[in-house]
Amino acid sequence: MEKDINSGIQPHSNNQATVTGTLAKTFAMDHEIFGEKFYSSILETPRLSGTVDRIRIMVSEVLMGEGDVNAIKPGTCLKISGSFRSYTHMDEGGKHHLDLFLFADTMEQEKETTGRNGDNHIYLNGFLCKPPYFRIKKTSGRHITDLLLAVNRPYGKSDYIPVLAWGRLADLTAGCQVGDRIAVNGRIQSRTYQKKRADGTVETREVYEISGSRVIRENGRAMEEKEDA
Incomplete structure (x- = not known):
């Protein structure tokens, strides 16, 4: 029987990601929809450079099987395929964050391989929903362009996903226009930054984005750049 899209079973042809990594912490209950429970955790996947990306994952109880959710221990190597989704929340100052x-969609346990570069790839096909932001990194002089794609779901919603283009690819994508249909191949990456709260305390936040290695605009022109290891 075909499952409802919210159960995380059906594939999403315009938003497909596969990541292999190590479970960083025990799954925790996140929310429930129509009686179906969803659990969240963090999957750590290494780059060749040694940097570790920490990717937030959301898994339905359908994929957990009949056992206790705590049976999947931190340190377990998992291969997860699915879609990269977004939601917004409001902070104490009334500002929206993505x-x-x-x-x-699927989750498999794998034998952990020490020192291995984790599988991490994603394909997106969506629409550019704000002007590209081109900048030059002060520390390295490398060119970067920030893109924000609206990627439609099959049932009337959209996910808003930030994409980074580097080097020559940054120069090429800086000329894209709002409304352009764009396809991206790349990897999911994480980074942290510090945010000062209204009370003067500092909060460390973790954000996620796509590091693009290939971009194709609707006119069929392909733009490519070797991605960071």
């Missing part, structure tokens, strides 16, 4: 997570 949160992203990998929503699992």
Whole structure:
């Protein structure tokens, strides 16, 4: 029987990601929809450079099987395929923030391989929904272009996903226009930054984005750049 899209079973042809990594912490109950429970955790996947990306994952109880959710221990190597989704929340100052997570369609346990570069790839096909922001990194002089794609779901919603283009690819994508249809191949990456609260305390936040290695505009012109390891 075909499952409802919200259960995380059906594939999403315009938003497909596969990540292999190590479970960083025990799954925790996140929310429930129509009696179906969803659990969240963090999957850590290494780059060749040694940097570790920490990707938030969301998994339905359907994929957990009949056992206790705590049976999947931190340190377990998992391969997760699904779609990269977004939602917004409001902070204490009334400002909206974009949160992203990998929503699992399938989840498999794998034998952990020490020192291995984790599988991490994503394909997106969406529409540019704000002007590209071109900048030059002060520390390295490398060119970067920030893109924000609206990627439609099959049932009337859209996910808003930030994409980074580097080097020559940044120069090429800086000329894209709002409304352009764009396809992206790349990897999911994480980074942290510090945010000062209204009371003067500092909060460390983790954000996620796509590091693009290939971009194709609607006119069929392909733009490519070797992605960071």
